[in-house]
Amino acid sequence: MLKYKNFFSVLGQWIFFGTIIGIIVGSTTAFLLETNDYLGEVREKSGWLIFLLPLGGIVIGYIYMNYGKVLLNNTLHDASELNNLVIEGVHGKKKVLRRMGPIVYLATFITVIFGGSTGREGAAVQMGGSVAEIVNKFFKVNIFDIKILIMCGISAGFGAAFGTPITGAVFGMEMAALGKLKFEGLVPCLVASFVGHFMTTAAWGHKHEEFIIQTVPEISxxxxxxxxxxxxxxxxxxxxxxxxxxxxxxxxxxxxxxxxxxxxxxxxxxxxxxxxxxxxxxxxxxxxxxxxxxxxxxxxxxxxxxxxxxxxxxxxxxxxxxxxxxxxxxxxxxxxxxxxxxxxxxxxxxxxxxxxxxxxxxxxxxxxxxxxxxxxxxxxxxxxxxxxxxxxxxxxxxxxWPSQKIYEPKSRLYNIANGETIENIEKKKNP
Known part of the structure; x- marks a missing residue:
């Protein structure tokens, strides 16, 4: 009886945390998408804004240099590492900064309105990691569960950004490492991704772009x-x-x-x-x-x-x-x-x-x-x-993302050791 009680207790926690993260990240992602669409339209109507891009770069650089770095336990946690910092948070190597979300949103908006070539899911994923860290701080989650909460944030951000909740759930478990799916986060990632998606579309009414395949060739x-x-x-x-x-x-x-x-x-x-x-x-x-x-x-x-x-x-x-x-x-x-x-x-x-x-x-x-x-x-x-x-x-x-860890090489065709990161492999190739 005690075993089942513990099972449902943990299950309830995961559903609760996944829901909380999904609601917050879905709402912030809706804001990101709508604002990006608006800023994109403004830029297209005002071609001269491209000439302000270098000045926008100075502002972004100033923000990250002065507000994006935190030294904890003799380790530098730098928000300018972007998705790599989120991945290292999943691996427990570094801590995702709570301020990372607001900073990346502001920097993304500056990049978009002045004509930098970029997308939006990176900001959503980083906001997801930031929200996960806030939830962790508020509820005092244990150190093992923090990693799963960050995965939830990734799932919620990706699922909400593209209107693809199933993809979002798996992306949160697959993004951090090659050759390993972190199934331990299945329930909370699934909940967070679906809740985030429905918050963005049903609650806030954002409509995603559609790409339609007119014809699929016969199988041969x-x-x-x-x-x-x-x-x-x-x-x-x-x-x-x-x-x-x-x-x-x-x-x-x-x-x-x-x-x-x-x-x-x-x-x-x-x-x-x-x-x-x-x-x-x-x-x-x-x-x-x-x-x-x-x-x-x-x-x-x-x-x-x-x-x-x-x-x-x-x-x-x-x-x-x-x-x-x-x-x-x-x-x-x-x-x-x-x-x-x-x-x-x-x-x-x-x-x-x-x-x-x-x-x-x-x-x-x-x-x-x-x-x-x-x-x-x-x-x-x-x-x-x-x-x-x-x-x-x-x-x-x-x-x-150079911080992706290789649990297993993609194939025996590659002579790569387990446990390396993409960054380390690149350094060995180019000493």
Whole structure:
């Protein structure tokens, strides 16, 4: 009897904490999405705002340098590490700062209105981690459960940001490590993600973007071969972005001695120059218009490359925001471009690129597959399953977040030791 009493006691706690985190994160994410939409519209109507991006970079750098660092137990906890700090919080290495959420929201808004190339889920995930830390402080949760609460925050933020609650639940358990799903957080992550999603949509009335696959090709051996080859190409795209983005970050941090104000100021100038060279602002901001267009009609053939460079420079020099939307943009527009060479439906290629590139970059193949199911209403399930796994394997041990821990290598094809992080592996390759 005592065993069942303990079971239901713990279950009740997880449902309670998941609900609390879901309500708060769902509400703050609705605010994030609505504000981002409004600021994006303001920027599109006022093209001159792009010239203020370098000054916006100085403000963001000042905020993170003066308010984003806390020294606890001789360990520096730096909010400028963004999602990496959240991941290290899940692993128990560092503490997610309660102030991290408000700071990342403000920095994301500044980046968006002045034309930095960025998304929004990063801010939602970091707010989720921040809210989890507040809940932990208020209820005095034990040290083992803190990690699970942070996973709840991740799930609530991702599920609410994209309107994909099932994906959000799994993403919170899969994001922190390669080769291991932290099923210990299943119940609270599921509750937090669904509550967050319904708060954003039902309670606050936010409507998410829709990407529609017009036609899915018939299942055939030839089509599967094409999907596999395409997925390898999309995995290379994910590697290219991750390497360039982290390369720019490492180089600018070293050159400017981690002065975020100088880094972002110079990065802002580079984005302004790139915008003038391109002659349009299609690659500034979130790029949702061209992303949606890639499912319906042809887009410029090198749109994916332009977005890759704009986003890598924006985030690599210290601006703030999510990387999922830019990754979606790159993958979908590359798929759109490949339509000229491969006899597959346009919208299907765009969808395949979106999902496969995200799977390779985020190292979350199960969440990416579920994202395809929720985003495209279950169409092409066989193809997306293969695409997620192929891109995940062929992208190697690279990724958006260097703090991701490798519990097991992706394949025996790679001679990688267990327990390493992506960051350590990169350092060993480039001593």
């Amino acid at each position: 051996f030839i089509t599967f071969i094409k999907v596999i080859l395409l997925s390898v190409i999309f995995s290379l795209l994910s590697i290219s972005y991750c390497q360039l983005r982290h390369g720019i970050q490492n180089a600018t941090e070293k050159f400017f001695k981690k002065n975020h104000m100088k880094r972002a100021f110079v990065g802002g100038i580079i984005i302004v120059v790139l915008t003038l060279i391109v002659g349009s602002q299609d690659y500034n901001g979130r790029g949702l218009d061209m992303l949606e267009q890639s499912f319906k009609e042809e887009v410029p053939p090198f749109a994916f490359l332009a977005k890759l460079v704009f986003t890598a420079v924006t985030l690599g020099t210290g601006f703030v925001g999510g990387e999922a939307i830019p990754i979606f943009f790159m993958g979908a527009t590359l798929g759109n471009t490949l339509h000229s060479f491969i006899d597959l439906p346009l919208s299907f290629l765009a969808a395949l690129g979106l999902i496969a590139t995200f799977s390779g970059a985020a190292n979350t193949p199960i969440a990416a597959f579920l994202l395809a199911m929720e985003m495209f209403n279950g169409k092409g399930v066989e193809y997306f399953f293969v695409a997620c796994l192929v891109s995940y394997i062929f992208s190697g041990h690279h990724g958006l």
